[in-house]
Amino acid sequence: MKKILFAISLLFAINSLNAEEIQNKQEDINPLLGSIKRTHVYPNGRLEVSLLGSLNSYFGEFDNNTGSEFGIQTKYNLPFLPFIGFGARYTAGSLSYIREFKDRFSKFYYEQFPEQYYENARERNIKKDTDISNFSLMTFVNLFPNSQLNIYFQGGWGILHFENEDIENAPRDEIGQRLLYKDIKDQDEFDYHWFAGFGADYHLSRDLTVGIHTSFKFLNNDILDGFAHTPYGENTENDYYFDYGLKVSYYLFYDTDFDGDGIPNEDEFANGTNPYSIDSDGDGITDIQEVQYYKCDPTKKDTDDDGLTDGQELVFKTDINNPDTDDDGLNDYSEVFLYKSNPLKKDTDNDGLDDFAETQAGTNLLNKDSDDDGYNDSEDKCPAVFGLYRFKGCPQNEPIFTEKIVRDTIVRKLAQDTIFLVKEINGFEANNIFVPRGIFFQKNSAEILIESELVLDDIAQWLIKNKNKIEIHGHTDGDGEPSFNKSLSLARAKTVRDYLIQNGIKEKRLVAKGFGSERPVTDNLTSKDKAKNRRIEFLMYDELSSTK
Numbered sequence: 070m071k072k073i074l075f076a077i078s079l080l081f082a083i084n085s086l087n088a089e090e091i092q093n094k095q096e097d098i099n100p101l102l103g104s105i106k107r108t109h110v111y112p113n114g115r116l117e118v119s120l121l122g123s124l125n126s127y128f129g130e131f132d133n134n135t136g137s138e139f140g141i142q143t144k145y146n147l148p149f150l151p152f153i154g155f156g157a158r159y160t161a162g163s164l165s166y167i168r169e170f171k172d173r174f175s176k177f178y179y180e181q182f183p184e185q186y187y188e189n190a191r192e193r194n195i196k197k198d199t200d201i202s203n204f205s206l207m208t209f210v211n212l213f214p215n216s217q218l219n220i221y222f223q224g225g226w227g228i229l230h231f232e233n234e235d236i237e238n239a240p241r242d243e244i245g246q247r248l249l250y251k252d253i254k255d256q257d258e259f260d261y262h263w264f265a266g267f268g269a270d271y272h273l274s275r276d277l278t279v280g281i282h283t284s285f286k287f288l289n290n291d292i293l294d295g296f297a298h299t300p301y302g303e304n305t306e307n308d309y310y311f312d313y314g315l316k317v318s319y320y321l322f323y324d325t326d327f328d329g330d331g332i333p334n335e336d337e338f339a340n341g342t343n344p345y346s347i348d349s350d351g352d353g354i355t356d357i358q359e360v361q362y363y364k365c366d367p368t369k370k371d372t373d374d375d376g377l378t379d380g381q382e383l384v385f386k387t388d389i390n391n392p393d394t395d396d397d398g399l400n401d402y403s404e405v406f407l408y409k410s411n412p413l414k415k416d417t418d419n420d421g422l423d424d425f426a427e428t429q430a431g432t433n434l435l436n437k438d439s440d441d442d443g444y445n446d447s448e449d450k451c452p453a454v455f456g457l458y459r460f461k462g463c464p465q466n467e468p469i470f471t472e473k474i475v476r477d478t479i480v481r482k483l484a485q486d487t488i489f490l491v492k493e494i495n496g497f498e499a500n501n502i503f504v505p506r507g508i509f510f511q512k513n514s515a516e517i518l519i520e521s522e523l524v525l526d527d528i529a530q531w532l533i534k535n536k537n538k539i540e541i542h543g544h545t546d547g548d549g550e551p552s553f554n555k556s557l558s559l560a561r562a563k564t565v566r567d568y569l570i571q572n573g574i575k576e577k578r579l580v581a582k583g584f585g586s587e588r589p590v591t592d593n594l595t596s597k598d599k600a601k602n603r604r605i606e607f608l609m610y611d612e613l614s615s616t617k
Contacts, residue, residue, distance in 0.1 A: 115320040152210060159204050166196075197235065233258075263287050281314070507521060
């Protein structure tokens with residue numbers, strides 16, 4: 070045992086010197102090492118050597134007493150699969166028991182232990198021992214391999230050698246043959262068995278742990294206590310025992326990959342990554358994946374500075390090393406989170422305009438006909454404003470009708486595609502509604518678009534020539550809060566009224582009202598339906614006077 074302890078001490082010393090030498094070398098390579106937090110990661114790929122101190126409890130024909138064992142154990146956790154480890158254990162000690170209830174075996178007990186040979190056979194509280202030594206091959210399953218406290222299951226196959234006190238001290242004849250236990254041979258004092266148990270290790274440092282352990286031995290032998298009879302003289306069932314105790318472990322050989330990510334510590338120090346973390350930049354991709362597979366920077370969460378982390382780029386299938394994967398002029402972050410467009414396609418809606426050009430034109434990147442006027446955005450001269458066929462998608466930009474008064478009927482000769490309804494008016498019947506097309510406003514605003522002023526100019530010229538009172542009704546679609554829509558529709562109606570007043574219509578003839586989304590002309594299910602509901606209506610009343 071002294072030689073074993075000396076060898077272990079020597080290995081510890083050599084290991085410590087090698088670790089210190091390599092550590093100093095790595096700090097020379099990377100001065101930032103001192104600022105890196107050393108997390109407690111289970112030391113995979115290193116050899117654990119443990120000193121064991123255990124108590125044991127025997128179960129057999131007699132009453133158990135507590136015995137003890139001491140030993141050494143080795144364990145190696147796989148570097149690529151830290152949940153699994155393999156090892157070996159050697160322990161030596163003794164099982165203890167007393168014979169307080171020997172009377173239940175009646176005559177069979179004294180046949181086994183005759184008083185002529187065993188002077189203390191009748192004693193009840195005499196402690197007896199069986200010397201044991203056990204060698205085991207072990208498998209470990211670590212439940213928390215990367216935490217400071219690791220709980221594990223253990224099991225395996227072992228060889229137990231035992232020497233029972235009564236068998237060894239049995240009387241012998243002149244030639245050395247036993248007078249009792251004549252059938253017991255040397256090979257019968259070996260038992261081959263399975264065992265299972267569990268344990269826990271707490272890391273005081275990366276090199277040193279303390280722990281507890283226990284295991285149960287499923288033996289195939291019933292003479293550990295030197296007795297193998299029931300009260301009826303039949304052979305007994307197998308004896309068994311379990312042990313439980315403390316362990317102190319030290320990890321030999323320098324850990325070349327602290328975090329188990331597949332990149333040697335020296336390379337991590339040289340490259341500036343954290344050797345104690347498998348994901349140095351916290352982007353959701355391990356360092357080795359970034360270095361070997363994706364060829365990106367393992368020290369930056371966002372390698373290409375496009376606003377998406379490298380992990381997010383994997384999710385959206387964009388290029389980690391290119392801020393604009395589809396080369397359309399918009400970076401990947403803007404396409405994903407701002408415009409909701411496809412960062413893998415230059416032209417998300419296939420309208421002939423790339424996504425960047427659509428943002429410059431103010432059109433919808435997800436709708437090939439943003440203004441729903443029948444023209445694709447790439448062919449539309451005014452792609453953001455509803456327009457007419459004859460004007461290549463733009464609104465009316467000049468008066469397109471002439472008028473003449475015949476008696477009290479207004480006759481309009483309208484060119485094709487005019488935005489006004491062709492209607493003959495005789496005395497202006499009450500509740501006669503006009504819904505002119507081409508009156509547009511800024512989004513969520515009452516500001517009239519400049520191209521709509523031409524439409525209002527035509528309406529003003531027409532109103533100058535009649536004497537009716539006009540109600541201007543504003544309407545919105547169903548998007549947004551109803552209260553906001555109602556105030557917006559009223560503001561737009563007032564803006565139209567103010568424009569007509571500036572163009573010569575008396576204020577007393579004009580009344581502005583807003584109805585929000587209360588009076589839709591169609592459902593609000595599609596973009597076209599919503600466009601129809603966003604409108605300005607003119608409600609005509611009987612004439613008031615001969616003045617305008």
